[in-house]
Amino acid sequence: MEATADDLPAIIELxxxxxxxxxxVTQRDVREWESLYPAVDVGQQLRNMRGWLDANPKKRKTKxxxxxxxxxxLAREQDKGGGGTxxxxxxxxxxxxEQQSRRIREAIYDPNF
Numbered sequence: 683m684e685a686t687a688d689d690l691p692a693i694i695e696l697x698x699x700x701x702x703x704x705x706x707v708t709q710r711d712v713r714e715w716e717s718l719y720p721a722v723d724v725g726q727q728l729r730n731m732r733g734w735l736d737a738n739p740k741k742r743k744t745k746x747x748x749x750x751x752x753x754x755x756l757a758r759e760q761d762k763g764g765g766g767t768x769x770x771x772x773x774x775x776x777x778x779x780e781q782q783s784r785r786i787r788e789a790i791y792d793p794n795f
Contacts, residue, residue, distance in 0.1 A: 694728050696752070697735050699742040705749075715752070719760040727759055728752075 692706030707728060715724045731752065735742050743751045 694732060696732055696748060697742055698748060699744055715756055719756045721763055722756055722759045727756060731755055
């Protein structure tokens with residue numbers, strides 16, 4: 683059987699309240715959340731969650747509660763309009779690759795570059 687992107691190792695692991703245990707987040711999870719929360723930079727928010735969980739070990743979630751934590755976090759960000767980009771509430775967040783492509787195009791056509 684051929685491996686798919688969904689079978690690859692976790693793209694990030696969120697620590698659980700049991701010492702040494704983590705919840706593995708896959709690319710499939712990220713795609714699902716990106717479709718549910720289009721105004722949110724899901725990858726950045728997962729890194730923010732990881733940082734928060736590392737800084738607050740007594741507030742880490744259980745194996746059964748981690749997905750609720752993730753969805754609640756992403757829903758709050760969606761309600762804020764995503765990554766705090768100001769007036770872009772209705773516009774989906776650019777991916778890193780899209781940002782790089784746009785910056786290159788702008789540099790090519792900018793006479794002051």
